[in-house]
Amino acid sequence: MTHSQANNQPQAAAALLSGQGLWCERDDRVLFSQLDFAWDSGQIVRISGPNGAGKSSLIRILLGLSASYEGELFFNGQPMAKGRYEFRDQLLYLGHQVGIKASLTPEENLRWLCPDAAKEAIYSALEQVGLRGFEDVLSQGLSAGQQRRVALARLYLQNKAIWILDEPFTAIDKDGVAQLEARIIEHAQNGGLVILTTHHQLAVDVLELELGKKVEPRGDFDD
Amino acid sequence: MTNSPLLALFKRDLLIAFRNRGELLNPLMFFLMVASLFPLAVTPDPKFLGLIAAGIIWVGALLATLLSLDLMFKSDYEDGSLEQMLLQPQPALLFVMVKTALHWMVAGVPLTIVAPLLGVMLALPEGGFAPLILSLLLGTPTLSLLGSIGAGLTVGLKKGGMLMPLLILPLYIPVLIFAASSVQAGIDGNSYTGHLAFLGAYLALMLVLAPLASSAALKISIAR
DSSP states (O other): GGGGGOOOOHHHHTSSSEEEEEEEEETTTEEEEEEEEEOOOOOEEEEEEEETSSHHHHHHHHHHHOOOEEEEEEEEEHHHHHHHHHHHHEEEEEEEOOOOOOOHHHHHHHHSSSSTOOOHHHHHHHTTTTTTTTTTTTTSSSSSHHHHHHHTTTTHOOOOOOOEESSSTTOOOOHHHHHHHOOOOOHTTOOEEEEOOOSSSSSSSEEEEEOSSSOOOOOOOOO | OTTTHHHHHHHHHHHHHHHHHHHHHHHHHHEEEEEEEEHHHHHOOOHHHHHHHHHHHHHHHHHHHHGGGGGGHHHHHHHHEEEEEETTTSSSSHHHHHHHEEEEEEEEHHHHHHHHHHHTTTTTTTTGGGHHHHHHHHHHHHHHHHHHHHHHTTTTTTTOOOOOHHHHHHHHHHHHHHHHHHHHHTTOOOHHHHHHHHHHHHHHHHHHHHHHHHHHHHHHHHOO
């Protein structure tokens, strides 16, 4: 399946992150097939589709956490198997579970998630997400939304080009959503690539990748 | 700088271990209880106890380690930090090695420290103490390493409780046999270096193989 598309390769190879002929099946149900995309810096990509359409499956495939797919992934023009180290070096991922430890304070959590960050940077990032004053509270005392905000503080702390965010707006209040949206747009304007799944409509034009349609989805995203 | 996520993980887990120290005491309490109930249940006769002391201590240590393995990756799996670990550019097996080393520090080392005390309580003959401590020092890291494979394989299972002992107990048996017989050799006044050499060789082998196996197991568990 993948070799038939080999003639497309040079075109897609220029993109930061691209996929060709992706096919994924779950429990004998084909989630998507012949999925092509090529995403570049400065773009916001919104993966949409109804529940169970395979949004999270696609994200896990992009991350390299799932091997149950066919097709090719490219990072910076080289096959993912070769570019994996650089890809992960540039990657910031927030999933459904954000990796916040209940028995650690927000500051301690961020210190492990962002080992390079200075203490002052962690404090100012926590201030950005509205958690100033909670640095020394154990995370088990925080609400679900506040725990997610701890993880979102990484968006202000880490200098990573590729953001992959799975439902980032979950459990975040109205002001927080607006602020997060602004941060996402800012990152794209600064030359980053943001890939997210959400049912929330963003204020700017984004690239849509719609999953779960009867017709074979074609993601020809030429600017 | 490339090692800093590993160091950060080590510090984080040490801090978590300290915050949840009650949870960590459970295996140690189990170990103490097993060893202290034997004289009550069997006989307080020092001669008889001395014969079975090494066996009791080693079986107790092995089961206590087994109890503590569940904690190795479970909470990381549930809160998503395991995903974050596996998505670091550094190879997953380095993170597994850090987690295993930490498990040994909070499970194996306390057992090794407490064991001589239990030896006194169980009237272990004098010649048995040195091989007991040495065999625990060489054997408990192997238990942690082998355990990381079982913990990695069963981390995603809701009811993995019985599966893990079934998977790794057969691999624990050589450690148990050679460790207990090294103590027996020490009691009998024979040389026990051969037994310890085997334990050392097993440890060296597992130091190389176990992190590879358990990082592969974790990747399978997380791929769902």
